Amino acid sequence: MDMLVRALSSRDTLSDEEIGLIRSVRFHTQRFGRGQAIMDVGSYPQACFLVRSGLAAHEHTMLEGGRQITSIGVPGDLMGLSAYLLKQTATDVVALTDCEVDAWSYEELGRLVDTSPHLARLIWMGLAIEGASHRAALASMGRTSATARIGHLYCEIYLRLRQVGLAAENRFDLDLRQEQVADICGLSLVHVNRSLKVLRDKRLIRREGTSVILEDWTALLKEADFDGTYLSLFSAAR
Amino acid sequence: MDMLVRALSSRDTLSDEEIGLIRSVRFHTQRFGRGQAIMDVGSYPQACFLVRSGLAAHEHTMLEGGRQITSIGVPGDLMGLSAYLLKQTATDVVALTDCEVDAWSYEELGRLVDTSPHLARLIWMGLAIEGASHRAALASMGRTSATARIGHLYCEIYLRLRQVGLAAENRFDLDLRQEQVADICGLSLVHVNRSLKVLRDKRLIRREGTSVILEDWTALLKEADFDGTYLSLFSAAR
DNA sequence: CGGAAAGTTGACATTCGTCAATTTGTGTGG
DNA sequence: CCACACAAATTGACGAATGTCAACTTTCCG
Numbered sequence: 280m281d282m283l284v285r286a287l288s289s290r291d292t293l294s295d296e297e298i299g300l301i302r303s304v305r306f307h308t309q310r311f312g313r314g315q316a317i318m319d320v321g322s323y324p325q326a327c328f329l330v331r332s333g334l335a336a337h338e339h340t341m342l343e344g345g346r347q348i349t350s351i352g353v354p355g356d357l358m359g360l361s362a363y364l365l366k367q368t369a370t371d372v373v374a375l376t377d378c379e380v381d382a383w384s385y386e387e388l389g390r391l392v393d394t395s396p397h398l399a400r401l402i403w404m405g406l407a408i409e410g411a412s413h414r415a416a417l418a419s420m421g422r423t424s425a426t427a428r429i430g431h432l433y434c435e436i437y438l439r440l441r442q443v444g445l446a447a448e449n450r451f452d453l454d455l456r457q458e459q460v461a462d463i464c465g466l467s468l469v470h471v472n473r474s475l476k477v478l479r480d481k482r483l484i485r486r487e488g489t490s491v492i493l494e495d496w497t498a499l500l501k502e503a504d505f506d507g508t509y510l511s512l513f514s515a516a517r
Numbered sequence: 518m519d520m521l522v523r524a525l526s527s528r529d530t531l532s533d534e535e536i537g538l539i540r541s542v543r544f545h546t547q548r549f550g551r552g553q554a555i556m557d558v559g560s561y562p563q564a565c566f567l568v569r570s571g572l573a574a575h576e577h578t579m580l581e582g583g584r585q586i587t588s589i590g591v592p593g594d595l596m597g598l599s600a601y602l603l604k605q606t607a608t609d610v611v612a613l614t615d616c617e618v619d620a621w622s623y624e625e626l627g628r629l630v631d632t633s634p635h636l637a638r639l640i641w642m643g644l645a646i647e648g649a650s651h652r653a654a655l656a657s658m659g660r661t662s663a664t665a666r667i668g669h670l671y672c673e674i675y676l677r678l679r680q681v682g683l684a685a686e687n688r689f690d691l692d693l694r695q696e697q698v699a700d701i702c703g704l705s706l707v708h709v710n711r712s713l714k715v716l717r718d719k720r721l722i723r724r725e726g727t728s729v730i731l732e733d734w735t736a737l738l739k740e741a742d743f744d745g746t747y748l749s750l751f752s753a754a755r
Numbered sequence: 756c757g758g759a760a761a762g763t764t765g766a767c768a769t770t771c772g773t774c775a776a777t778t779t780g781t782g783t784g785g
Numbered sequence: 786c787c788a789c790a791c792a793a794a795t796t797g798a799c800g801a802a803t804g805t806c807a808a809c810t811t812t813c814c815g
Contacts, residue, residue, distance in 0.1 A: 321746065339656035342742045347659045349652035361645035364638065366755065369649040369747035393634070400602065406644040407599035411607040413651035414587035418577035420658045421585045421703025425771075457794065465659025467772050472795060504580045508559065509607035517604065663803075695762065705804050710763060 283329055285443045286355030287401045291517045297398055304391060306381040311335075311374035318359055318372040326382040327359035328352075333378020334455075337370045338462075348463040349416075350409065351375065351436065355443040360406055363388055376454050400517055411509035420465050423504050425474040428464040430503030433484060433491060438507050449493040478502075521567055523681045524593030525639045529755045535636055542629060544619040549573075549612035556597055556610040564620040565597035566590075571616020572693075575608045576700075586701045587654075588647065589613065589674065593681040598644055601626055614692050638755055649747035658703050661742050663712040666702040668741030671722060671729060676745050687731040716740075 284298055293301075308331065311317055317335060318324050328335065335352040349370065352358045362368045363385050392399040412435065419431040436453060440446035461471040478484045483499045485492045493499060500506075522536055531539075546569065549555055555573060556562050566573065573590040587608065590596045600606045601623050630637040650673065657669040674691060678684040699709040716722045721737045723730045731737060738744075 337652055339652065339660075341656065341660050342739070345660040347656040349655040350648075361648050364642045364645040364755065365649070365749050366753055367746070367749070370652055396631070403641050403644065404602045406641065406648060407602040409648055410588075410599050410644060410651065411603070413648065413655065414575055414577065414608055416655060417587040417651065417658065417703075418579065418585040420655065422577075422579050422583040456792090465655075469773075469795090470771055473771095476795085501580070508605070511603050511605070515604055517602065694760090707763090707805075708803055711803095714763085 282331055282355040282443060283357070287398070289442050289514055290401050290404055290511065291397075291514055293398075297395060300391060300395055300398065304383055304387045306383050306387070308379055308381050310379050311377070313374055313376050315374045316371060317374060317380065318362070318368050320368055320371045323367055324359055324362050324385075326384045327357050327363055327388055328372070328380040328382055330354050330356050330358065331379040331381055334375035335378055335380065336373055336375045336463075338373050339370050346462045347465060348375070348459065350413065351463070353436065353439045353443065354445060357383075357402065357405060360402070375459060404511070404517065408509075408511055411511070415506075415509050419504070425464070425466050425470055426477050427503050428466070429460060429471065429474050430478065430483065430499050431505050432460065432463055433493070434499060434503050434505040434507065435510070437491075437493060438510055438512060442510070442512060449496060451491055452489055453491045454489045520569055520593040520681060521595070525636070527680050527752055528639050528642055528749065529635075529752055531636075535633060538629060538633055538636065542621060542625045544621050544625070546617055546619050548617050549615070551612055551614050553612045554609060555612060555618065556600070556606050558606055558609045560606055561604055562597055562600050562606060562623075564622045565595050565601055565626055566610070566618040566620055568592050568594050568596065569617040569619055572613040573616055573618065574611055574613045574701075576611050577608050584700045585703060586613070586697065588651065589701070591674065591677045591681065592683060595621075595640065595643060598640070613697060635755075642749075642755070646747070646749055649749075653744075653747055657742070663702070663704050663708055664715050665741050666704065667698060667709065667712050668716065668721065668737050669743050670698065670701055671731070672737060672741050672743040672745065673748070675729075675731060676748055676750060680748070680750060687734060689729055690727055691729045692727045 284293065284301055287293060287301075306329070317328060330352045332354055335356075335358050336348045337350040339347045339349055341347065358372050358380070359368070392402060415431070415435070419428050423431070437446055437451050440451045445451065457471045457475070458468045461468045464471065466474070475484070481498075481502070482494050483502060485494055522531065522539055525531060525539075544567070555566060568590045570592055573594075573596050574586045575588040577585045577587055579585065596610050596618070597606070630640060653669070653673070657666050661669070675684055675689050678689045683689065695709045695713070696706045699706045702709065704712070713722070719740070720732050721740060723732055
């Protein structure tokens with residue numbers, strides 16, 4: 280639960296009652312293994328999912344079997360907000376790594392949203408931030424090289440993890456397979472491998488086991504054509 | 518104003534009071550020429566913009582000067598909803614063609630949203646639909662060919678125009694330059710030109726002046742790997 | 756008409772994908 | 786602790802898709 284409090288606090292100050300309200304939400308925790316389905320495309324879900332640990336993602340399956348990951352959920356993110364509004368899902372949601380999520384029934388979400396307009400606003404803000412992130416990803420996919428796209432991915436995940444206190448200085452844990460990076464960036468596995476080597480050789484990014492180390496943040500920002508403003512990493516009265 | 522009524526009606530039935538409430542919003546109409554800026558990145562806007570005619574778009578400018586269009590607004594769409602929640606814009610909004618927009622101050626939008634929870638829900642739904650559209654575009658950009666991406670673009674615009682009554686059967690008006698199509702699809706101008714020729718030769722899409730004619734909808738859907746479910750082109754109680 | 760913008764085409768360079776082999780890493784049972 | 790099996794990462798060779806540059810043609814509009 281506290282992951283959500285952390286996430287929303289980074290958008291605006293929460294009152295004690297608001298925190299209490301969030302904590303009053305009833306949920307049940309579920310575990311999913313890497314690759315497992317959390318929500319199915321075309322279904323009419325009854326609950327959204329607060330990521331508690333690990334990573335979740337929206338995933339598209341193409342006609343000829345390809346795969347594109349279109350959005351990543353880090354701890355503190357509510358997956359399936361859109362389906363609450365639309366009634367129906369348009370893409371699968373899967374576990375990108377082993378992960379724990381808290382399932383919130385839409386009744387509980389509705390209660391939260393209807394009780395506190397301020398919390399509602401901060402929650403819908405999640406949709407707006409997701410939109411900004413999507414637009415940044417589209418620009419990255421459409422107009423930058425493979426190394427830039429991968430760099431962009433690392434920059435974004437780093438900042439989002441930091442926002443909920445899950446990243447150290449220039450270092451964070453990310454247990455993704457290269458094939459998954461390929462499916463996020465719209466590249467082939469082999470090309471991801473080669474591009475990662477380029478980033479290593481340029482001393483921008485290094486891996487230590489399952490940790491990612493950002494060796495030169497400024498240079499990485501430039502290489503990736505990344506401007507994180509869109510994440511709204513600032514608390515403001517809203 | 519009626520464009521918004523039409524758009525929201527396609528999401529759920531509107532009561533007479535709700536329609537009246539929408540019509541009570543004060544606005545002032547503005548005209549923009551093709552390419553002109555409507556909102557600037559990084560600014561703190563005071564109003565959102567209801568597209569009344571023409572097309573608007575979110576546009577990213579890359580470090581080396583490239584350009585990527587990440588989202589298109591057709592008549593009935595409210596541009597700048599996110600900035601209402603986030604306070605700050607993350608991308609430019611520009612006129613893609615000559616267009617007329619109604620500027621709604623955020624006070625007026627706030628009044629609408631605060632007065633009617635049902636309308637609020639239908640308006641936030643716009644964010645959810647935009648998200649689904651972004652995810653579809655990401656899959657298209659990441660995992661399909663140039664012809665498929667262009668086809669995807671035409672499919673989406675056709676359905677969205679139809680939803681607000683601006684498209685005939687398999688035919689609609691679209692006054693875009695090939696360079697703009699390139700900036701939407703993440704391709705070069707030259708390659709767009711060649712891919713359009715392929716689509717013409719396959720008898721999927723034809724142009725007549727500024728009209729686009731869809732010669733074989735079923736085949737186009739397949740070519741473009743397009744599934745429009747995400748546009749939520751169905752009215753449901755929400 | 757005349758001129759500029761938009762569209763079209765050819766030749767060639769570059770990026771990225773595919774296929775296939777090899778190496779490295781990791782967990783498990785003996 | 787070792788041996789094995791399997792997943793993941795790495796590398797090379799080659800082909801396909803797309804980008805770039807530059808010319809030329811058509812359309813549009815005053």
